Each structure stands twice: as C-alpha cells, then as structure tokens.
Amino acid sequence: MVAVQMQDDLRRVLDDEGKLLQGVKVPQLSEDTLGQIFDVMLMVRVMDDRMMRLQRQGRLGFYMKAIGEEASHFAVAPLRPTDWVFPSYREQGAWFWRGYTVTNFINQLFGNELDPVKGRQMPVHHTARDLNLVSISSPVGTQIPQAVGAAHAAKIMGKDDVAMTFFGEGTSSTGEFHVAMNFAGVYKAPVVFVCRNNGWAISVAANRQTAAKTFASKAVGYGMPGIRVDGNDVLAMIQVSTEAIDRARGGDGPTLIEALTYRVQGHSSSDDPSVYRDPHEPDAWEKRDPLNRFRTYLKHIGLWSEELEAGITERHNQAISDALAAADKLGPPPIESMFEEVYEEMPWHIAEQRDWLLRQARTKSPHAH
Amino acid sequence: MVAVQMQDDLRRVLDDEGKLLQGVKVPQLSEDTLGQIFDVMLMVRVMDDRMMRLQRQGRLGFYMKAIGEEASHFAVAPLRPTDWVFPSYREQGAWFWRGYTVTNFINQLFGNELDPVKGRQMPVHHTARDLNLVSISSPVGTQIPQAVGAAHAAKIMGKDDVAMTFFGEGTSSTGEFHVAMNFAGVYKAPVVFVCRNNGWAISVAANRQTAAKTFASKAVGYGMPGIRVDGNDVLAMIQVSTEAIDRARGGDGPTLIEALTYRVQGHSSSDDPSVYRDPHEPDAWEKRDPLNRFRTYLKHIGLWSEELEAGITERHNQAISDALAAADKLGPPPIESMFEEVYEEMPWHIAEQRDWLLRQARTKSPHAH
Amino acid sequence: MPTMNIIEAVRDALRIEMRRDQRVVVLGEDVGKFGGVFRATSGLYDEFGADRVIDTPLAEAGIIGTAIGMALYGMRPVPEIQFGDFIFPAFDQIVNELAKFRYRSGGQYPCPVVIRTPVGGGIRGGHYHSQSPEALFIHTPGLKVVAPSNPYDAKGLLLACMRQNDPVLFMEPKRIYRASRGEVPEGEYTLEIGKAAVVREGTHCTLLAYSGMVSIAEEAAKKGEAEGVSIEVVDLRTLMPYDIDTILASVKKTGRCVVVHEAPRTCGFGAELIAAIQERAMDHLEAPILRVTGFDTPFPYTLEHEYLPNADRVLGTVRQTLEW
Amino acid sequence: MPTMNIIEAVRDALRIEMRRDQRVVVLGEDVGKFGGVFRATSGLYDEFGADRVIDTPLAEAGIIGTAIGMALYGMRPVPEIQFGDFIFPAFDQIVNELAKFRYRSGGQYPCPVVIRTPVGGGIRGGHYHSQSPEALFIHTPGLKVVAPSNPYDAKGLLLACMRQNDPVLFMEPKRIYRASRGEVPEGEYTLEIGKAAVVREGTHCTLLAYSGMVSIAEEAAKKGEAEGVSIEVVDLRTLMPYDIDTILASVKKTGRCVVVHEAPRTCGFGAELIAAIQERAMDHLEAPILRVTGFDTPFPYTLEHEYLPNADRVLGTVRQTLEW
Numbered sequence A, B: 001m002v003a004v005q006m007q008d009d010l011r012r013v014l015d016d017e018g019k020l021l022q023g024v025k026v027p028q029l030s031e032d033t034l035g036q037i038f039d040v041m042l043m044v045r046v047m048d049d050r051m052m053r054l055q056r057q058g059r060l061g062f063y064m065k066a067i068g069e070e071a072s073h074f075a076v077a078p079l080r081p082t083d084w085v086f087p088s089y090r091e092q093g094a095w096f097w098r099g100y101t102v103t104n105f106i107n108q109l110f111g112n113e114l115d116p117v118k119g120r121q122m123p124v125h126h127t128a129r130d131l132n133l134v135s136i137s138s139p140v141g142t143q144i145p146q147a148v149g150a151a152h153a154a155k156i157m158g159k160d161d162v163a164m165t166f167f168g169e170g171t172s173s174t175g176e177f178h179v180a181m182n183f184a185g186v187y188k189a190p191v192v193f194v195c196r197n198n199g200w201a202i203s204v205a206a207n208r209q210t211a212a213k214t215f216a217s218k219a220v221g222y223g224m225p226g227i228r229v230d231g232n233d234v235l236a237m238i239q240v241s242t243e244a245i246d247r248a249r250g251g252d253g254p255t256l257i258e259a260l261t262y263r264v265q266g267h268s269s270s271d272d273p274s275v276y277r278d279p280h281e282p283d284a285w286e287k288r289d290p291l292n293r294f295r296t297y298l299k300h301i302g303l304w305s306e307e308l309e310a311g312i313t314e315r316h317n318q319a320i321s322d323a324l325a326a327a328d329k330l331g332p333p334p335i336e337s338m339f340e341e342v343y344e345e346m347p348w349h350i351a352e353q354r355d356w357l358l359r360q361a362r363t364k365s366p367h368a369h
Numbered sequence C, D: 001m002p003t004m005n006i007i008e009a010v011r012d013a014l015r016i017e018m019r020r021d022q023r024v025v026v027l028g029e030d031v032g033k034f035g036g037v038f039r040a041t042s043g044l045y046d047e048f049g050a051d052r053v054i055d056t057p058l059a060e061a062g063i064i065g066t067a068i069g070m071a072l073y074g075m076r077p078v079p080e081i082q083f084g085d086f087i088f089p090a091f092d093q094i095v096n097e098l099a100k101f102r103y104r105s106g107g108q109y110p111c112p113v114v115i116r117t118p119v120g121g122g123i124r125g126g127h128y129h130s131q132s133p134e135a136l137f138i139h140t141p142g143l144k145v146v147a148p149s150n151p152y153d154a155k156g157l158l159l160a161c162m163r164q165n166d167p168v169l170f171m172e173p174k175r176i177y178r179a180s181r182g183e184v185p186e187g188e189y190t191l192e193i194g195k196a197a198v199v200r201e202g203t204h205c206t207l208l209a210y211s212g213m214v215s216i217a218e219e220a221a222k223k224g225e226a227e228g229v230s231i232e233v234v235d236l237r238t239l240m241p242y243d244i245d246t247i248l249a250s251v252k253k254t255g256r257c258v259v260v261h262e263a264p265r266t267c268g269f270g271a272e273l274i275a276a277i278q279e280r281a282m283d284h285l286e287a288p289i290l291r292v293t294g295f296d297t298p299f300p301y302t303l304e305h306e307y308l309p310n311a312d313r314v315l316g317t318v319r320q321t322l323e324w
C-alpha cells in the first residue's frame, strides 16, 4: 500500500482578523501595489453588486458573482503582462487586475455592437487578446489543457512566459483536468494550475466531488507539488502564486494550487442555493470574508481610511454608471457579423446564408430592451 | 505544499528465483488451485506462441501476445464466478481462468460463423456473458468507468458482487481512467482497478506517460489505497488481489493495483519494437519471467515435474490444434448477420440495406483463406 | 385530464417508471436534492433516495460510462446531461461504446441506457447552451434518437424509451420546457418509437419538423392558411429510426416539402430527409425540397432571434417551393 | 519527378513545412522515435528533435487541447490522431473549442491547428480501426475538412492546410496509404483548399467521391466505359467548404448523379450533397441522386468486403439512375 502522509497545512499570511501571522513567508509588495489590490477587490465587489441588481431588474440576461472569492483571483498578481491566463468564468478580479476595462466588461455582458466578442457569447464570457487573457468557454475544464499547450509552446520557443489557469474544484472531476495535469507533469511545462475550491459545484458539495483528502493532493498523481492555500487571504494567494510562478519560470515545472474559499451566494443569477444547502452555511464564511480581512490588514498598516474606500467605491460606481449609460446608446452587432469569422475568409455557403437572411424581413428580438 | 511520503515497496511473495520470501503474506491456495494456475499460465504461453506463428504465416489477421505478463492476469483468481471482469486486450489468462474455451477463443480470432461475436470485431476482442467477461473494446480506457458502473449497480441492488477492470499503464493517461477512479472513490464502489504497468504503451515508455513516481500513487487523488505489486509474481498478484476484493466486497471501496511487469515482445503482431527500444532491454526481464518463477516455486514444493508440464503443454497444443482444425471447416458469418443486432429489432432502413446487399453479386473477400 | 408542461411530463414519466421498475435510476450533475437545473428530477430524490437519484461528480464521460456499466449489470439508468452542449466529453462513450455494445458483443450485451438532455436555443444561452447536435447521433448506428415537441409526446415517448432495450438519446426542447402546456393523461401510456404524427393536415406543401421547431411550423401553417396556403405539418417525434412511411405519404400527397430544424444546415438531419425523399418520391416532387435551418455558424448570443428559424421564414420558403 | 505513396507524400509535406517554418510542430501518440504507427512522421524526430516531434501521453483530449494552446500562443501544431476512430475522446476539444475559438473571441484568437488522422476501412481493422467520421466534422461550423485521395493531392493540400489560419481536419485514406503511388513534385507546391477535381470526364452520370472511394469510382467508370456507360468522376478533395460549382457544373452536364462514401449512409455527407444539388439543379436532374455507401451498421470485421462499396455496386447504381 502506498502510504501517504499529507502535511495538510493551509498556507496563510493573514489570520481571520487580518493580522499578519508570525513565521510565515510574506509577499514583498509596495504600498502602491497593496493599494491597487484593494482597488481591484473593491471593483469586483461593486461590479458584482451592480450587475446582479441589473439582472434582477431584467436588464441583463445572466450574471455570475465572485463574492467571497475575490482574493483567489490575485494569483495573477505576480504574473508579467507577457504571461498568459486561461480563466474560467469566475475570476473577474484577474481581468481587472490585468487592465480589462469596465467598458469592455459591460459591453460584453450586453453583447452589444462594441462587445469585444461581438455579441457571440453569453455574459461573463470575456476575451482580451491584448492582455493575454484567453477566451472563456462555458464547458468547464476545456481551458486547462489549452493552458498547458501555451506553456509548453513558450518553452519550446525559448520564451520564459508562464501560463496560469483557473478552474473550480468541481472541474477537477473532468477528464480535461487529468489530461492537462498529466501532460504538464511529463513536459515540465511552465504552468500554474489554480483550483478555486469554493465548496460547491452548483448544488454538489466538494466532498461529493472527490474522495481525495484535498484537491491539492491530486498533484501527487502527476509528479508535481500541490499547495493548499487560504483562498480568502489575498497575501497568502500572492505568496504561493509567486512561488509557483518562479518555479515555472525557472524551469522546474508546474504546480497545483488549491485555493480554499467559499461560494457565498448562488452559482449564477439563475441559481437558488436555498433549495440544496443550509442557508446558514455561508455565515461561518462571512467572518473570513477576503475583503474584510484585507481591509483590516491595510488599516493595521495605516493604508486604509473610510474616505479612501468611499472614494474608490465612488470612482468604480461612476465608471460603471458611465459605461452603462454609454452601453444604453448602443445597438446590437450588425446582422452580418453573425456570419463573419467562422473562418478567416467567408466560404460560399455562409455568404449565401447571410445574403438570404439579409433579404428576410427583420423581426424584433423578444429580449431586446 | 502537500508533502507526500510513499512507501514504495513492491509487494512480493516469491523472489526472482521462485523462493517464498520471509515475513510476507502468502495467499492460501490448495495444491489443486496451484496446479490450475500453472495450467492456465501454460495455456497463455502456448496459445500466444501458436497464434503468433499463424499470424506470421498469414493465416491470422492480427494477434496480441501477453508473454511475460501472464501472472498479472491472475488478479481474477480470487473472484467469484458471479463477479464481473472488464478487461483490456491483453489478459488472455483471465479468460481461460474463468472458463473461456479454446474453441471460442480461436473462433473469435478468425471471426468465423461460430465466433461468439459473429465476426464483428477484430481478433482478440472477446466477449463472454456467461462468464461475466465484458466485451473488449479497442479504444483504451473505455471499460474503466463501465466497471465502476457495474460495481455501483451491484451495490445499489444489494448484491455483493465485485467488478474488476484491467488496463495498461499508458491507459492511465486517458480521461476515462480519471473519471472512473474519481467516481469509484466518491461512491465507494466495489471495484478493483488493475493497472498492468508493462513499461510500454506501443513505443512510449512508462516514464513519458506520467511524471508521478508510481502509477499506484495516483490512488491518492481519489482517496483510495494504491498498491504496487510485482506483476511477475503470480502469488503476490493473487495475494493483493484477494485483499482488494475483500475490501470491495466488505464495503470498504475501491483499490488501485499497479502490477509491475514488462512487455517482453512487440505491442501486437503489427509492431516492431526494435525501431524504438533497446533490443537488450527485455534481457533483464527474462530472468524475472513469471512462468519460470512460478515453475521453480512449484518444483520447490514438489508440485512440478517435467512430465507434468509436458503433459499439460501437449494437452493445450492438442486442444488448439483441434480447434484450428474445426475452425478450418467453418465459413464466415452469414451476410445477413452484418445487419442484425444493431438494434433489438431491425429498423426499416437497415432491412432495406440488407435486402439491397443480398441482391448484389457476391464478391470474394481479398482476405479469405 | 391534468395539464402539464414538458418538464412536468418528463418528471411524471420518470416517477411512474421508477415506481414500477426498481432497476430504473437517474444520475447526473445536480439531479439529486436540487432536482436538476431545469427541475426535471425535482422530488425524485425525496421519494427514491440517493441510491436511485444519483448526484455525480462533474464528468459527462463518467456519467455515461458508469451508466453503461449499470445497464450491462442489469439496471435501467436514465442519465441526464445538463445541456446538450455538454454531451461531447461523453461522445466516445456514447458513439463508440453505448451504441455498439449489443452489436460488437454478438448480441450478448444489450445496453438500455436512456440519455435525457435539453437541446436547442431560445433561452439566451449563447453557443454553449443552445446547440442541437441530433445529426451526430442519427449518424451513429446503434442509437435511437427521440425528440418530442410537447408534453403528451414527451411523457409517452419517455416511458416507451425506458421500456425497450436499445440505447436512446432523448432530446428535450428546453426553449418550450415550460411554455408548451397540454393535457397529459395520468398514469401509464406509451407512444410507439419510430412513428411521426401529422399534427396538421394540408395539401400544398409538407413541413417536416421536430422538437422546438414544431410550434414554429404550426405557426407558419396557420399564417399560411390565412393567406390561402394549405400546409401539412409532420412532427417527426423519433429521428432514428425516422418514420419514412408517414413522411412519404405526406410528400406524395402535397408534392412539396420544406424541412425545418434549428441545427446548422450543412450535414444536418434535413439533408438526410431530403436525400431519402428524393430517392423514393422524385416523381412526386413538384419542386426541390428546401430547408429552413440554423445557419452554418456557431450559435450566437445577441442575434439568436436572427439565427433561429421563425414562422415568416418558413412560410416564405414554402412559398418559394410553390412558386418554383 | 519522384514517385511517392501517400505516407511518403504526407511526410514530405511535413518535412518541408517544418524546415520552412519553425512554428510547425507535430505531436501525438508514437509520432516521435517510432515515427507513427503508419510511419508518417518517420525520420522527423531525428531531424527536428523531441521539441518539435512530440510523443504525447495516451490522451487524445490532451493532444488536441494542448495543440489548441500552442496555436493560440503562436505555433502551428499538426497533431496526429493515431486512428480516426480514436478522435472521439477529443471531440469536445475539437467541436466546442478548436472550431469556435476564432468566432467566440470576436476574431481575436484564430486557432490554426491541422489535425491529421487516418480514416476508412479495408485494412481488416474491424469497427475501431475503420470508421469514416467526416460528417460529424462537416456539420461543425468553424472546421475545414480535407480528404485527399492520392499522393499528389495529399502533399499539396497538406502544405496548403499548414499555411492557412483555420483549423482543419485532414483525413488520410489509410487503406491506400501505400497502395496509391504517383508522381509528386519535389519541394513546395500547394493546392487550393475548397476545389474539387474532375478526375475523369463523362456524359451519362456524375460520380461524386472522395478519399478511399475515388479509386473505386474510377474503377466503376472504367468498367462502365467498356459497357458503353460514360461516367464523370469528381474527386471532392475538400469536404468543407465543398466545391459546389464544380459539382453543379458536372451534374448539370450529365443530369444524373451518384454519391459514393464509406461512412454509414444515414446523415452521411452524401445526404448533404444530394440536398444541396437538388436545391440548386432540380430541373437538370433526370433521375434521383442515389448513394452507394457504408451501411447503417457498425463497421464489421469479417464481412468488411461486403460492407465496403465496390465498383460493381457503384456501376449498378449508376445504371439504376440511367434506367430511371
């Protein structure tokens, strides 16, 4: 029998009250950077709040919140702009951190004529090639081997870029997770796997997703290190991510990071978690809220004030309001755009179908508002 | 970091000279059973030899040998007849052990009118429902989740049947392996996974298949025990298999067994390993030959003699010759059979196609002999 | 008779069969306590327990792979794939395994698995919550493909599927899961697999439709009637094996035919219907058989109403065959 | 000009492009030192090394998934799937990902991956080494599908595929990998994707064929000639986008058409060709368009010669259209 002993210690930097723990590695971040992190965390919170309200008002088709999981997004903080990110659908913070604009974010949600993906994908399926943020796909797990491919390509081409990919703990059950981890191990590809263990995959609890003791322990089967980190501790996230990125860039291969966090609200705007989970379950997590903890930390070190936060919130709210106002004036993408970019050049049959459609009477979308 | 300590000890019962090791668990087998094991091991050896010669003479389309890996097949020995086996293509011994006849074996290879699968599958793709030996499929790994399903079904239906599935170490790279192991862990399904690590997946060496230290260690990620066993030691195989089957039947869930063995010859009759591996590599394994080791053991305990072995070999050879002679007189399955059993009842379009074909002039198969 | 929508009809069929036959189990992502993201299995967990209403880990290949093993062992699993778009990780298990077990084992191992999955667009789900992949499965020998368009058929056909011994892909039109309501008998009844229904008679042109497109075809027929065009609407209901007799009878009567489906046109099921009809009834055809289908693009988000066939386009295409 | 078989032509194209373009890599099971089970990549490992001729672990989803990532990053991967029958574990990566990247990213991420895979029967491989899955991929918007029938086309088309920016499924006719030999120019040349070739002119009937069936069609045409039947043979070469102009020109000339493919009939590519032709050239058709195809059964082992279309059946079916 292969006896396995786990050091199941969760890597942490801040305690639940936002105080620095003793004797742990702390990421070296400038005051500026700390401020930016707080800024982006607030942006996620404000954006989620505003968008969910829009959705409830029937003005937005669909939305997915990340409330309570924002700290985990900052695994991207130590990346270089030339590094690549293969996200799932719940890492808004990663997008804003890398420079994705509120305008692009909102135009994508509305799928309007300025949507960077031209109204072709449902809300929260962003793409930003200029930021090396790869197109989000709904089928979960598909991005994981793709990240390995990009990382391996960088290595083959002699570049020192790193690829990072995000996915939920439920997604670790897919075949794609396995083949990706396995390829990465064999090729020692410079890739960092970030598994956001938020406890739930829609209605299925993490302990029904696998019998493994931890998700990090799955790294054993691929010959790579598995690190378990407090995913509600943004400094710990950045610390372990820095180590994993350094390993990758240094040629030492991939790392699996399990970020322990919690999905405080529903899976998406279509979900009602009260049907399947104890409505009090989130309570325990409230006091471990990543924003609170980081705020307290900043307060301790004198980098936070009520006015500061109010100012940032106000700025974010304003940016969102501006983007919404601008989006309100925009129409849908032109009908022709539906037929474009299926291929680089439009083949005859698609052109024929486009021409036919353009000859038909226009009907109004039942969803237009 | 999840630090993992492996006890990478290989479970063994016999040393390389076929002597019992001290202080290890030894399976309790009657003299009769020991004799039967030897008998079936010899059958595999003789059959492989005869069939490969036929193939080389152009009389058989395709064959896959198991030479050097026969001991691993005996993981099935402790199963009850009511238990289920989901094999890959290289476990001839499991078939003969459970009572598959030489006649069926050979008729399947020739795909003739008495082939149990009616000439529908290529050689070595057997099925024996009466023996709970499930249909072999060429795409590797597909049988693994199926075995889990059968095991889980037994549990749900309140039966104490166990399912066992075999696959090569290369096949552990497939998505099917992962989803199957994961489901089995979650459901505590009564299933035993036997990974025949024979060092090669066609031309790809096992160390290019995964970066994990051992294949057994992959069990960690699924919360089940992983056992590494000398796959060329038939008594050790039976011992660890007994333990795993007992665990499964007792409600303690699945086990992964890695049987360390070696593919002494080519992948199949179509393969030429000299293109990709050191022709001397097999030498080291010759002295660990499972048949030799078991034979020496039997000799030590007075259960072997030259005459005994000659008699068995002769009997097997005779059975094969008889079956071949009988097969020689058989024709192909009737043309109509090609259209049958696609569905339980033949739908109109298949009947129409059958009738059309029957009206066409017959042509001779270029492969008929 | 009670009125039900499609979701309720499906649930009713599952409940009836699970009560009648201990071997029936449902499995899939979120089908347990939650009752499925569309609530098709809602209440079953409470009635039948976790052993027969099984929440699975997130892996479609595992859902179908284990369902196959269960069926081989003697159960009658009814796996749910949460959206038809997520069936592809299980594609190998479905087309290479499930569909082939009976045949490749020489008839020794039938594999009666009924895969339920919602298909089609119209819910603003974008490409990955809207696809109609039926052609891929119709092209796969060994599978039956059933695609009801209303609650009555959904219940009767699903019961029939669970009582026969071949693997079935049971495609549910998610767009009208709740919108399509109708009278549905209580208790048991089955509809014959492989039988189409003439849901509206007409003389000028035949419309062949199934799943979410039947109501569009009926709407077109109604509009046509107002304008003096008499359209016969055939709801195919089963796509494999499809009901060639009913189709040919209708086309021979009207002499014209238009096929409507949501899936992309090229190599869609419409192509097969056209090929089969012209092979057998060429001399009855007064015009080419035309298609109103989804376009050969991925299913879009914002412009989905432009993508989807609608009654005007169908009627316009019928007119085209009339004017040919 | 040198003579090559298809394997050699494919290898030649790969070698030329790998020399010319550093971004081209091949990856797959056994493609490295071994050179592939059909030896298509033989010698490339020695010339280009393990970084550009990559043996992968045994997982098709991993092969295609990583190839996609490589292409996004800027390389030009040419993955090999050992047999077309084993492509299904990668089906999701191909149809939901590879085919959709350009579109769903609003044009930001083209994904130029050329998947090579041997298809078709005739090598006594039974069901799992004989399938012809082209229809599934032709039905998938975003993919190109190329299916050469001879060494010259194989080389010119493969080079063309590696030099354009869309994902391609490049299907190689394994049955004639070695049997089909012909003159192949040294060095570079490309053939236009999307163009069929009239490989034999005739006036009575058009035969549409591709891949391993072109030689069968030609054999039928030769037999026909001896019996006074003049058959035009069109080798489609590219199946998506297919060459509607060449097809229509031929059918309009002959007035009759038979499609030949190995894949099962129902929902096969033949259905689409028939549908498209009758939509556009109904008034030129003197007879229904018929099909000679694989049957709607799994591909059998012993009876594969009965399963596969042959020249007699093709000619017989041509006659049927002539006598209609």
Ligand SMILES: Cc1ncc(C[n+]2csc(CCOP(=O)(O)OP(=O)(O)O)c2C)c(N)n1
Pocket: A090, A138, A139, A140, A167, A168, A169, A170, A171, A172, A196, A198, A200, A201, A202, A263, A267, C029, C058, C060, C082, C086, C089
């Ligand atoms: C292949 C596939 N199957 C099913 C779904 C439906 N689905 C969407 S999200 C989800 C749960 C994902 O859970 P997890 O990976 O833990 O991520 P989280 O939502 O918790 O961030 C499921 C089942 C899907 N998107 N893709």
Ligand SMILES: Cc1ncc(C[n+]2csc(CCOP(=O)(O)OP(=O)(O)O)c2C)c(N)n1
Pocket: B090, B138, B139, B140, B167, B168, B169, B170, B171, B172, B196, B198, B200, B201, B202, B263, B267, D029, D058, D060, D082, D086, D089
């Ligand atoms: C899905 C799939 N991909 C590829 C193949 C081709 N193939 C047949 S056997 C084999 C190697 C299998 O190696 P392993 O699992 O170690 O088993 P072994 O042959 O050593 O017993 C490969 C790649 C296949 N049969 N199925």
Ligand SMILES: [Mg+2]
Pocket: A168, A169, A170, A196, A197, A198, A199, A200, A201, A202, A263
């Ligand atoms: Mg989760």
Ligand SMILES: [Mg+2]
Pocket: B168, B169, B170, B196, B197, B198, B199, B200, B201, B202
């Ligand atoms: Mg092996």
